[in-house]
Amino acid sequence: MSEALAGLHRPYRVASIRLENAATRTLVLDRSLAADPGQFVMAWLPDVGEKPFSLAGADPVCLTVAAVGPFSRALHTLAVGDRIWLRGPLGRGFAPPSPAGHALLVGGGYGVAPLRFLAERLLAAGWHVSAIVGARRAADLLLVEALAALGVRLWLTTEDGSVGLRGLATDAFDAALTAAPEARTTVFACGPVGMLAAVAALCRTRGLPVQLAWEAHMRCAVGLCGSCEVGAGWLTCLDGPVFPCDPTVALPMG
Amino acid sequence: MSEALAGLHRPYRVASIRLENAATRTLVLDRSLAADPGQFVMAWLPDVGEKPFSLAGADPVCLTVAAVGPFSRALHTLAVGDRIWLRGPLGRGFAPPSPAGHALLVGGGYGVAPLRFLAERLLAAGWHVSAIVGARRAADLLLVEALAALGVRLWLTTEDGSVGLRGLATDAFDAALTAAPEARTTVFACGPVGMLAAVAALCRTRGLPVQLAWEAHMRCAVGLCGSCEVGAGWLTCLDGPVFPCDPTVALPMG
Amino acid sequence: MHDRTKAPLACDFLHLRLRSPLVLASGIIGTSPTLLARAARSGAGMVTAKSCGPTPRAGHPNPVALDWGGGLINAIGLTNPGAEHEAALLAEAKRLLEPLGVPLVASIFAGTVAEFGQVAAVVAQAQPDLIEVNISCPNVGDEFGTPFAGLPESAAAVTDAVRRALASLPQPPPVSVKLAPNVPDIARIARAVAEAGADAITAVNTMPGMVIDAEAARPVLANRVGGISGPALKPVALRAVYEIAQAVDLPIIGTGGVLTGVDAAEMLMAGATVVGVGSAVWYRGVEAFAQINAELQQFMAAQGYGSVAELRGLALPPAARERRCAHV
Amino acid sequence: MHDRTKAPLACDFLHLRLRSPLVLASGIIGTSPTLLARAARSGAGMVTAKSCGPTPRAGHPNPVALDWGGGLINAIGLTNPGAEHEAALLAEAKRLLEPLGVPLVASIFAGTVAEFGQVAAVVAQAQPDLIEVNISCPNVGDEFGTPFAGLPESAAAVTDAVRRALASLPQPPPVSVKLAPNVPDIARIARAVAEAGADAITAVNTMPGMVIDAEAARPVLANRVGGISGPALKPVALRAVYEIAQAVDLPIIGTGGVLTGVDAAEMLMAGATVVGVGSAVWYRGVEAFAQINAELQQFMAAQGYGSVAELRGLALPPAARERRCAHV
């Protein structure tokens, strides 16, 4: 019965592994999942642990993992053919409005992973897609070629100026908007919380609709334990991770 | 959630009541149910009890009830607008083979009720339908006009000879078969166990396929309590009530 | 706006007048004042904070919860900031809830009978409207909980300790004792805590369970064992409430598997005074409270019930039903 | 035909060699020799008869059972023809089962400790391969059952009485004691019956519950309360087996909510030696045994397990797993 039971972990096998940069690899799994970009899964390795990961692709399922600590490093030890258990898709993903318009994607760190998945979907639906990809230095940039290959117009930023604009992703905001092919722009952002807050503030000032993929400490991922609260009562796992506002500022309705 | 949960009782209301003969009435209920003729429901009156009844119609649900004891008499006290709770459809109903051929229905007592429902389905599927309806005396005959109105060719039998052939339903068997419009005949029977066994024996002799709607003492109606066992290991509620053989003679396969 | 305390869903619980019989269950998003306020804005008539113990606890590692198809299983491990910090959070929660007219329930647990009294005294500083005593959390092994809810003697001892600890306060809050479903005779436990001075009973906590992944050949929860809640628990909770309602004359917070307005009606009919709602937040979002309220009101209108109190105990044997209407 | 006792599903249980680890649970179509034989022909490795008591019982009036969505609830009320008549049925069942190579389990219940011994002695005349002692039927109120499974002392007393009653026989059959899930600590009960001389443990019986129809404002079962089985019981049963497997070195008939081959694998991994199957007959027909066997064999092949014994206890903590493989 397990396939029908959405909440149980299901085992996948690693079909191939793509090295994205020195610290980041994408696990391409052996099956697909009906999901929206921005939704996440809880990845479980028995006897190791369970953590949230954005879907970097759904057909087949892909996870783009930066090795930063024990669990993500364990994911980096997986070889082709090894198993990984996922429950999900969980949460609310990006919800592009219709009709199609211009999408400005803003990504920092492994936040670019779900944005590439989103770009594929947007392009298929007839959107014009631009993207700002930011990182500390050139070596940390992620998925730039993949986005370029899709036909996404790209602005790169690095804090050390080693590639693209020197500065933060938000510093490329005005340039990217000026170059936008049309006025109906929606901003989709994923990355560190500081970047997201800055993007939200910029969009507020400019009156642009925005969708932000937030992060929080996830435990149950079913909206009960409260550990992923952000702002004054939002549950990142259930109301998010994608919010149509800055959840640290706006209040949930009920 | 209750509508989705097949096994719970659902409340229906009596939409109209048809008097069929002195002791028998049909409760026409306010909704329909996806079901096959020959399947049954467990009818529940809170604080009174629960008993099996064949579906005498499914769109809307109809039950044809002979008042013979406490529960069936309680059903006769129901007025239009009153509630009755049903769980089901349960069991296996008649399964007419394809292509359509000639159907000989044999009914005794309230066994005619599901046969009228079956006749409707068979006629819609292009079958030629004949029926033998038997009863003790003219006043006990059931649904004769309803069957005639459908265009079913009828043979009536009464034990006292007050109407039709004097004798049992099986005594009209040869006549009904001789008059059959074509050779491919399937026999469908519902009525007292003695009649069913006799029909099964006749069909065995003549090499005719037969489907018999059996009766047994039902308690759980979910195939667990064993109280409806008939023959050497058949469960009337789960394997039947319609059997493609005489269950008192044949052995279940596993 | 019309007076919400007169609307069909308004009901009495102890000295409190609630605008809805739905109570946010303990441990469900009750970890912060803002989340408690959100449940209240969504339509909960009363909200319960996450259980807190004497000292901070991080809880168990992930996986801590999942939906196994028939319900949920969790072993959060009583994550909490400790009683002192919790008291401050409760005070802030009270401030947010006051304008909404929604009473606040504090929930406590402890490792010894004496500690229960101490924790109760600390959280009472925040003046919650009720203190719920969680003697039944199944996810912390022998360290806490299980033994207290399992025997009438230990259940009564905890109840008594909490009562005594609160007795010296100028306005001691009433106390509800939260029972476990995994006992041979829950009526006996209910009678024991009633005799020890409980003002109400909350029934039930989660049922001990385990989910195994056959491919992994492992229990899924990091804690291996956990507590079952949601749909699978509903018939167990209904029976527990049904038996408690016949055993004692205390109001009951009937909790377990309530996802819809009809589920809530069933819980009231089993004898509950008000209805706890937990796992529904996973199945229907925080909006569950608004949805269940609407469905319950619709059910009552369709069936001709004018008030929540009319539903109470309808499924009890006639004598018990009358007794319950008269006393509770 | 190849030797079925060597096939991957063959396994040992006490002194018996079973062709499949699936055991027809008590009360499920076990009311006649022909139905027991049918379960055996469908693929059950061992079959359990319906529980019988000292004297005939008609059971409860309808409704006695229903599928409430997450599982089943039943209150059949221990319908049985009494021990004397049952002994004749068991003898006939044994005759039908012998050529199939399927052992027969008799199941007994009684109202007093002494009566348990008497009933055991009567059914033993039929020389069943195992006597299962049902101390846990939740559907007959205080009249029978509940108290025995609820306390270690009473559970042990029944076990002891049955053992003594059988001791004088030339070849006393082994005894399995069937435990209830609604206890605070099932490991304690398991240890008590093990010390009192049980040869095996069956876990679990149904969980006490109630289904209410909100429109009728009534419990649906005529007996009002009943026992939950099927999918909702599975996590409860897995946990019970998991705890018993760590508490005692007896073989376990792990029972509750097994509907598929993967469910059966989970039960074995929790520590069961063989797997009881009951409600699956409703969900999948009597063919359930053949289907579960096929699925289990397919699962084992896909995961590289060569025998049922390899699955046993895999989900236990490592030390307990090793101990269990060595001893049971």
Ligand SMILES: Cc1cc2nc3c(=O)[nH]c(=O)nc-3n(C[C@H](O)[C@H](O)[C@H](O)COP(=O)(O)OP(=O)(O)OC[C@H]3O[C@@H](n4cnc5c(N)ncnc54)[C@H](O)[C@@H]3O)c2cc1C
């Ligand atoms: C919705 C969501 C989507 C995510 N998507 C991705 C992704 O696509 N790729 C990716 O590499 N990582 C992603 N993460 C982060 C991932 O869940 C882990 O936190 C990360 O892999 C570090 O775990 P670790 O055990 O290796 O390191 P740790 O030593 O545990 O932590 C390293 C850092 O991660 C933070 N962290 C730890 N646990 C969590 C948690 N449960 N939730 C959030 N942050 C945590 C810590 O604060 C610390 O700063 C996502 C997190 C969330 C909440």
Ligand SMILES: Cc1cc2nc3c(=O)[nH]c(=O)nc-3n(C[C@H](O)[C@H](O)[C@H](O)COP(=O)(O)OP(=O)(O)OC[C@H]3O[C@@H](n4cnc5c(N)ncnc54)[C@H](O)[C@@H]3O)c2cc1C
């Ligand atoms: C599959 C099935 C379909 C049925 N369909 C119809 C129908 O369409 N119309 C109809 O009027 N009746 C039907 N019955 C019979 C019905 O279930 C009741 O048995 C009947 O109404 C008598 O019940 P009572 O309480 O009124 O009388 P009682 O005094 O209980 O019994 C009168 C007679 O019915 C028999 N009987 C009692 N209980 C049962 C039971 N649970 N199952 C079978 N026989 C029983 C008794 O042996 C007795 O001969 C059906 C029975 C079965 C098994």
Ligand SMILES: Cc1cc2nc3c(=O)[nH]c(=O)nc-3n(C[C@H](O)[C@H](O)[C@H](O)COP(=O)(O)O)c2cc1C
């Ligand atoms: C994730 C989670 C955490 C819980 N934490 C607590 C707790 O801290 N204290 C408590 O008394 N009950 C706790 N419970 C039990 C619930 O309060 C409630 O009794 C149980 O879940 C049954 O209700 P439900 O089916 O509506 O969820 C928790 C339940 C869940 C699902």
Ligand SMILES: Cc1cc2nc3c(=O)[nH]c(=O)nc-3n(C[C@H](O)[C@H](O)[C@H](O)COP(=O)(O)O)c2cc1C
């Ligand atoms: C209809 C029904 C009748 C039962 N009768 C008995 C019984 O007589 N004796 C007994 O020990 N257990 C009885 N049980 C319990 C089962 O043997 C089994 O322990 C329980 O149903 C859990 O297994 P399952 O989920 O596979 O059904 C009965 C269960 C059902 C559903």
Ligand code: FES
């Ligand atoms: S992670 Fe538990 S509520 Fe979101």
Ligand code: FES
């Ligand atoms: S009525 Fe119970 S098995 Fe058929």
